[in-house]
Structure formats: structure tokens, C-alpha cells
Amino acid sequence: MIALGLEGSANKLGVGLIRHDMSTSPPTVTILANIRHTYHPPPGEGFLPKDTAQHHRSHILQLVKEAMAEGQITPKDISVICFTKGPGMGGPLTSVATVARTLALMWNKELVGVNHCVGHIEMGRQITGAENPVVLYVSGGNTQVIAYAEKRYRIFGEALDIAVGNCLDRFARVLNLPNDPAPGYNIEQLAKKGTKLLDLPYTVKGMDVSFSGVLTYIETNAPALLASGEYTAADLCFSLQETVFAMLVETTERAMAHIGSREVLIVGGVGCNKRLQEMMDQMASQRDGKVFATDERFCIDNGIMIAQAGILAYQTGYTTPLEKTWCTQRFRTDEVFVAWRE
């Protein structure tokens, strides 16, 4: 069984092809292709919906062609077409869904609309083999602490205002860091050279976290701090990372304690960050636990995770009828009925 996965909820456009060989138990999973093209706005700017949608429309057909060539797949080989239904940015999501629908109708294939967050979780599980971890899903658009219970990915805690990646990305604009390959990556590299820790607002509310306060504080004070020579840009990046990551480690630990789990799976673009992985590892080791993370092929938004989550649903008999293949900016992780797990 082969699934085509199309992802475009933010500035990353991803196309993936995955094969599930159903002759073994469990099925043998092979990644046939996983390619991505990212829209990078100029330094100091963020990506806007209209430009992002236009980027996706300009590149998606080429990406689909390349993926099929790399996987040596023709339309008749494809069992199902999966696409991101949400959450994310409206225009970009719809541009990608439009292609999915067109291909499905031309090739006479079923469609599966996938929840972006569930895509990250399922790819993380597949790649790392983590059995029943607490999942920390952290990206530019989402920050959630998730645990699986009775057919749903339950949100134990989340960011109340902006995602941790959004906080980092917007601070990168203040420093005029390049957006290529990603603002968060450039903050991570610069932070490695930081030595001085600035005391920043730390906001954890029970199981939830809040980043708008620390962002406002550092945005407001950075120019004066840098001008005074007291702190370098590297020190500020270092301080911001230490603070926001500590908040994430605290709430993840709280979830682990609550459900008695000794595994943490970190997914989402911010999950690529080595410092976050290191801090999480220190906490998990203290609890006799283990951290699972993937590399940038799977952490950062991609098409293969959509194909994976989609094919798992498809195998339970789930499809999305054409009239329901609209996209939505808000799509809670726990709205999905996880039929494919016990």
C-alpha cells in the first residue's frame, strides 16, 4: 500500500511517498521519497499567508514530480492521497489541498485529510519506535504536551498565547538574523557562543506555558542591552533558549509524573534544537527515563508524516469524502479518533 502525502500548513512545502508492505506483521514501512521546499522571507520579516500560498503553488507540482521519480512510482501505484487538513494558515493549506483533490479525482483515488500535529506524532513514533511516550510537540505554530489515552492524543498542556517557535522566530527578527535555513536554527547557533545569562520572565501556569511575556520583555529591552555592551546578541539568544526550554522541560516532567511515563518524544521543528534535547535528556535521566527525537528530515514539517498518519487512518477504513476536504486553521489534536491504536 502506497500513500502520497502533501504538507503546506506553514512556510515548508513537503511531498512524501510511503509504502506499507502489508504482507508482514506489523507492516514493513519504507520511505520512498521525502522532499521539501521552504519559503524564506528576507531577514527581519516573517512569512505572510499570501506569499506563502503563492510559494506553495509555484513549487508543488515540481515537488510531486520529483517525489514520484525518486520513488519510481506512477499514479496507478498510489493507494491513497493524504493532505494536511489543518491546523495552519488558510491560504497555504487550501492551495495544497486543491492539488490533492485534483489528483484524486483525475486518478480516481481516495483522499485522507490529516491533522498536522498527529502527523508529527505518528512519524516520531515510526522513526524512533517509542512505545508510549509523553510527546512534546514544539514548532513555530504549535506548543503542546500530549499523551495518548483511549483512542485520542490528549493535550495535557499547551502554550496559552504563542508557540515557543513563534517566540524564537520573532526574536530572530529583532536581531535581523537570516531566515535561511530557519530563524530558530540561527538562534541555536548564535546561542552556543553566549556566556551570560539574562534573567527573563519565566511563565509556567500548571500544565500550560506562556511566551508572549518573555517575548515582549526581550523585544523591548534588547536594543538597550545590546547598545550598552552589557550583553551580546549571543548572550540574549542563549538566555532566551535557556528560559523557554526550561519551561518546556518543567511541563513535560509534570506530565510524565502524572501518567507515570519514562519516555519523552520530541516532535516539531523546535525539536531539532540540540540544546532542548540536552536539557530534556538531563531531566529524563533523573527520572530513569529516555528522550526520543528525530532529525530535521522528520522534525521539520514534511510530507512523509502526512502520508504516514494518513495511511494509518486509511488502513482502518477511514477516508475523507470530497465535500469534507476543506481546510481549517484550527484543528485540535484530540479531535482525531486514533482508530489505529489500542
Next chain:
Amino acid sequence: MATAALHERLTLQIPLPSPRLAKIAADVLDVDKDLKPEVSRRLISTQDNMLILDFQTSTLKLLRTVVNSSLEMVQMVVSTMASFDTESEEP
């Protein structure tokens, strides 16, 4: 609440290579419903190989917006068909 009269109108007739492709285009586009039907409506239909988009809005600005975004999606559908239609390849 008083409903605005949808004075501004525009009809686009877009020829596709075949009635089959016109029907596919119509079905794909019609999934996305009007965001604010009280001020902007789009009716999609086909006639043989013609894709017909009927726009009715309360203001010219809304008309420009909905026509522009619709054409962007039509362009996406048409390019996808041009690149990937398999039926035309069958002998």
C-alpha cells in the same frame, strides 16, 4: 440584520480540454465554501467543457478579491491537470 444587495456581478467562462476535466475542476473548487455568503457568493457550474464561475458581491473590492483568489485556485487546478492527467495518456 439587513442583507446587503449583491449588486456587483461577474461571470467567468473558462474552457477546459474536456467535459470530464471541467467537471473535476468544478468539484475541486466547490469544496471551499464562501467565507461570508451574505456579502460575497460564488456559484460554480459547468456546461460541456466550460467551467463557469458566477460571482455576486456587495462591493467592487470584494469582487476583485474573490475573483483574484478564485483564479489563483483555477490556475492551480489547471496546471495540475496539465502535469498529471493520466487519461489523456491512455491509448
